[in-house]
Amino acid sequence: MDWIERIAGIRRWTRGGERAPHKPLLLLYVLGRFQRHGNLPIPFSAAEADLKRLLKEYGPPRDTSPGYPFHHLTSDGLWLVDTVTGPGSPGPELGRLRAGQATGRLHPDLARALVEDPRLAAGIAHFLLDANFPPSLHADICRLAGLDLDGLETVPMARPVPAPAVRRDPAFRDKVLMAYEYACAFCAYDGWLDGTAVGLDAAHVRWWAFDGPDDLANGLCLCAIHHKLFDKGVLGLAPDRTVTVSARFVGRSASARDMVLSLAGQPVRDPQPGMDAVESDHIDWHGRQVFRTPARSA
Known part of the structure; x- marks a missing residue:
């Protein structure tokens, strides 16, 4: 079986x-x-x-x-x-x-x-x-x-796990980071180490597990912390492509204010000219299925 x-x-x-x-x-x-x-x-x-x-x-x-x-x-x-x-x-x-x-x-x-x-x-x-x-x-x-x-995972498995029916695009990360010029679309972080971008991810707006495609219209270049907060629903996107911050998030330190709370209402960085920005349908899905409403006032 x-x-x-x-x-x-x-x-x-x-x-x-x-x-x-x-x-x-x-x-x-x-x-x-x-x-x-x-x-x-x-x-x-x-x-x-x-x-x-x-x-x-x-x-x-x-x-x-x-x-x-x-x-x-x-x-x-x-x-x-x-x-x-x-x-x-x-x-x-x-x-x-x-x-x-x-x-x-x-x-x-x-x-x-x-x-x-x-x-x-x-x-x-x-x-x-x-x-x-x-x-x-x-x-x-x-x-x-x-x-x-x-x-x-330290013991061998008797039967291999079947490969997913739909494979992910291994080039998705490179395409998204290049489109956003290797900078976080929320905070502009752009760290490099020995010629390689570090601490930057290609985030799916509509999750891949829920039919989110591996293309630029569903991707954002985000630093590791903002990627995590985006997937947790602390951060989101408004229809006008500004950042939303959940009112449920509590952060009292200066770093929390600077890194999270100050993002409320700020415009999201655009991709390079001629490259697709995030589609509104994907923004809407994230707002309904991931973001923890209500949003803080800007």
Whole structure:
């Protein structure tokens, strides 16, 4: 059985490119628990706060209940939920999960496969991360989920992870950095070391995992810190291509004011003449699916 293909087929709510990474985040959390404790049942009472934080940090901007993935993942044949009254989930409502003392565990066949092939967990984790989040967030998600991905990768995998159906363009970074003349579009940072640009990234405005193309109209040259803050939703773009800063962001130091708060309302650097600026559709997607509203006043 190809478990990665099974996980790729997980049913997820979708509408107009909206993000719904609830089940992937639960699976990453469960893989972390499995790595430490095997397939012992996970009480919802123990997982609720952790899942809530994962969803708040890395889910869509709208509020989401941790009961949703805990219950609905059972429909994919990967996850089993029991209560004190017997097998079967009582539903996604928090009160019923708590009252029923619900516990969840991986399907025994999947748990057995993870034991037989220790690096299968790494393959599943990489697939879930690549299919739902930009690379700048992967390490932080694993850390919050309690998943030691480095530890999983120290043993050989019995079966290779299948290559993605759509490959990324390896020239994307070079094209974006050249278009913006090797300077951050937000702060103009332009560091070099021995003839090589350092601390500069090619950021996708609409995430590659959500059909964001590898082309200039979906790219920004950003320094490493502003790339991370852009992917986290601290920073965004207004329709007039000025920088937005989330009112939820708090920074009291002079560096936070200079590097983040002062960007509110500032124009984004344009690419070289004749090269595509970011398309409005991608700006709109980021504003709806990533940026943590409301925006601070400029």
